[in-house]
Amino acid sequence: MPGTTGTMTSVVHGLTAADSQEVSVTSDGPSGGAGFEDFVMEVTVPEGAAALRVEVWQDEWAPSENLDLDLFLINPEYTAVVAQSAAGGSDEAITLVAPAPGVYHLAIDNWNAPAGDVATGPVHVYTPVADEGNLDVTPSPTSVVSGVPVELTATWSGLEAATRYLGAIGYDFGAGEAGYTLVTVTP
Numbered sequence: 274m275p276g277t278t279g280t281m282t283s284v285v286h287g288l289t290a291a292d293s294q295e296v297s298v299t300s301d302g303p304s305g306g307a308g309f310e311d312f313v314m315e316v317t318v319p320e321g322a323a324a325l326r327v328e329v330w331q332d333e334w335a336p337s338e339n340l341d342l343d344l345f346l347i348n349p350e351y352t353a354v355v356a357q358s359a360a361g362g363s364d365e366a367i368t369l370v371a372p373a374p375g376v377y378h379l380a381i382d383n384w385n386a387p388a389g390d391v392a393t394g395p396v397h398v399y400t401p402v403a404d405e406g407n408l409d410v411t412p413s414p415t416s417v418v419s420g421v422p423v424e425l426t427a428t429w430s431g432l433e434a435a436t437r438y439l440g441a442i443g444y445d446f447g448a449g450e451a452g453y454t455l456v457t458v459t460p
């Protein structure tokens with residue numbers, strides 16, 4: 274925790290299940306082709322979102338073998354890439370903490386496929402805003418002393434099996450949330 278003495282309240286956002294959308298990404302050529310905008314979709318970050326995560330999982334896509342998707346998150350003005358996930362393979366995720374609200378754009382590159390090859394699969398978008406009542410953090414509020422670590426316990430309940438969730442815990446020392454811990458749960 275930051276160097277603050279006083280009372281700290283944990284503010285829960287989520288846990289929120291993904292908003293998932295099936296998409297098809299047509300490669301414009303191998304080794305990235307002419308560009309990374311093989312497919313572009315809008316991603317809305319609502320007011321009050323504590324985090325944004327967009328992710329793809331290779332084993333959910335067809336074809337899956339040798340697939341190398343990369344993700345590029347573009348700002349609402351469509352003038353700059355604000356974050357990217359471009360490792361080998363197609364397990365990719367971009368996470369922003371306390372993102373500015375707006376309609377962003379997610380470009381997906383079907384990096385190594387021949388021109389015209391299509392990959393189809395789900396894109397998962399998480400934007401935890403409100404406390405969904407499924408994540409408890411204790412103790413909260415709690416007294417904190419500068420330089421002394423605080424141990425908090427987070428427990429979740431009432432989640433659907435085999436569903437991925439994202440939450441964020443914000444820490445409020447009396448002047449609004451300062452710093453977050455992200456919580457990923459797959460019950």
Ligand SMILES: [Ca+2]
Nearest residue numbers: 301305306308
């Ligand atoms: Ca491309």
Ligand SMILES: [Ca+2]
Nearest residue numbers: 342360361362
């Ligand atoms: Ca990749």
